[in-house]
Amino acid sequence: MLVVLFVLLLVAALLYRLHRRWFGHVLVLLAGLLFFGMGCGPIPHVMLDSLQGPYYTDPAIDWAPRNAIVLLGAGTVGPGDEALQPSYFANGRIVRAAQLYNACKLAGKACHLFVSGGDSQDHGEPESIVYGRALRKLGIPEADLTLEARSMTTWQNAQFIRPLLAQYAPQHIVLVTSGVHLQRSLLYFAHFGITPQPVAGDWIMANWIPIPVSWNFVVTDSALHEYLGILRYRVYTMMGWNAPKAPPLPS
Structure with missing residues (x-):
């Protein structure tokens, strides 16, 4: 601007x-x-x-017997010589996805978490791999994680996650990304025949200031x-x- x-x-x-x-x-x-x-x-x-606006309210989720949670990437950062970490804008999404997974399991339902994101920033490691490490530290078992590491854009997130979802055959799909990103994500996912329930992992707000x-x-x-x-x-x-x-x- x-x-x-x-x-x-x-x-x-x-x-x-x-x-x-x-x-x-x-x-x-x-x-x-x-x-x-x-x-x-x-x-x-x-x-x-x-x-x-449509995603400010925490949605009620009616978990099906078999569920999929799709988490979209938001970049990575490399602090010095340390391993790559999720970016500032990714942590809310990761925590929200983990919360949803735990809620699904607490309800006694089957749940699988799909993480979509390649190395769009050319940092040397795909976002999904970096987020996968963070999710495992939050208690998500390896068996319930699928990492899609090719996509470079939101469009490719939807394109490349579809065959993985088709193979898993969930009865209910939840999409987790930032609130500001949800409308565009839902539009692209719908193009590939996927109609998930949207959940915002975070929101960004403007400051009213003189x-x-x-x-x-x-x-x-x-x-x-x-x-x-x-x-x-x-x-x-x-x-x-x-x-x-x-x-x-x-x-």
């Missing part, structure tokens, strides 16, 4: 040089409104609420990334550029 603001100011400067001062004033005013609207919180608040802060620009970019991903999917579908829709996954 800062790039957008810079471009607006650059165009305004060009208009001033061309003696189109009125249009230049309009662009400068627009850039100022966007800067304070984003930096002070109102714009990212509206954007995030639209994306996350002085612009960098955090609000970060969360604005996160929300914009999701909106652009949804728009791209709809444009690709309209143009026939997406792969054909898959039939519903049998349950």
Whole structure:
């Protein structure tokens, strides 16, 4: 979004040089409104609420005899020479997936946890492998973990997890990712015939503050990334550029 603001100011400067001062004033005013609207919180608040609002409430899950929990990746970090760890934005998802697994087992049902994520950051190890270590430390047994380590995008998360789910044949599927990521994830999973119950592992919120802060620009970019991903999917579908829709996954 800062790039957008810079471009607006650059165009305004060009208009001033061309003696189109009125249009230049309009662009400068627009850039100022966007800067304070984003930096002070109102714009990212509206954007995030639209994306996350449906998933603020902790859902009631009616566990079936045979269940699958799908956990999507959110990056890794490498502190020095230590082994890779889940990123800041991944820990909420991992903890939530472990909680759901334990709740499913407590209900006396069969449950399997699928972790999807390759090495999209080129850190040398797939996200799913890193998350698998964290989940085992949280008490998830190896036998109930399947790690999908090829996917580099949310689209591939859905694409590559489908055959694994088809092989396991769950009667109920739960999808765990960040609240801001759920709408786009559900759209892509539906394209591959998967209709899971969504559960947010975390949410991001804008700060309402009279002085612009960098955090609000970060969360604005996160929300914009999701909106652009949804728009791209709809444009690709309209143009026939997406792969054909898959039939519903049998349950």
